[in-house]
Amino acid sequence: MKAFRFGLERVLDWRRMELDQAEMAFKQQSAALAEIDRQRIEMEAADLRTQAEVRAWKPVSGGDLAALEACRVETQKRQERLQASRAESEKELAGRWKAMMAARRRLRLLERLKERRLSEWRAARDRELEDQAAESYLAKAVISHQSSVKNGSRPD
Numbered sequence: 001m002k003a004f005r006f007g008l009e010r011v012l013d014w015r016r017m018e019l020d021q022a023e024m025a026f027k028q029q030s031a032a033l034a035e036i037d038r039q040r041i042e043m044e045a046a047d048l049r050t051q052a053e054v055r056a057w058k059p060v061s062g063g064d065l066a067a068l069e070a071c072r073v074e075t076q077k078r079q080e081r082l083q084a085s086r087a088e089s090e091k092e093l094a095g096r097w098k099a100m101m102a103a104r105r106r107l108r109l110l111e112r113l114k115e116r117r118l119s120e121w122r123a124a125r126d127r128e129l130e131d132q133a134a135e136s137y138l139a140k141a142v143i144s145h146q147s148s149v150k151n152g153s154r155p156d
Contacts (some may be wrong), residue, residue: 001124001125001128004117004118004121004122006114006117006118008110008113008114009114011110012107012110012111012114015103015106015107015110016107018103018106018107019100019103019104019106019107021103022096022099022100022102022103022104023100025096025099025100026093026096026097026099026100029089029092029093029096030093032089032092033086033089033090033093036082036085036086036089037086039082040079040082040083040086043075043078043079043082044079046075047071047072047075050068050071051068051072054067054068
């Protein structure tokens with residue numbers, strides 16, 4: 001019997017590569033989202049430090065408070081831009097998650113098909129081996145019978 005060969009092996013390899021790429025894209029987008037969160041936290045911490053420093057000054061002038069308010073307003077604008085960027089990044093991450101899951105399903109489908117065909121091939125191989133063994137046994141029995149008839153002994 002011929003060795004097992006899966007006709008869709010190249011497609012299976014391509015699906016594996018497709019999944020690898022989808023996983024990499026998902027990880028990159030996850031990292032981008034984490035970077036946005038890191039920037040947001042860093043910005044909030046810097047804003048709190050600035051406010052605490054200005055409030056610790058003795059005396060605090062009106063100009064200092066006006067500058068602090070301008071800084072707070074600018075920080076708020078940057079926070080809003082970061083939040084919009086985060087929302088877009090989350091949306092992109094969800095799309096990449098779906099693409100990764102779809103690639104995983106397509107790969108798994110081909111892997112199951114390969115497993116099923118391999119199982120069928122093994123069953124056919126086992127049947128063929130059993131048939132060959134049975135034929136060999138029968139051939140040996142016939143030869144033994146013919147030999148005993150030739151020698152004049154009676155078979156049991």
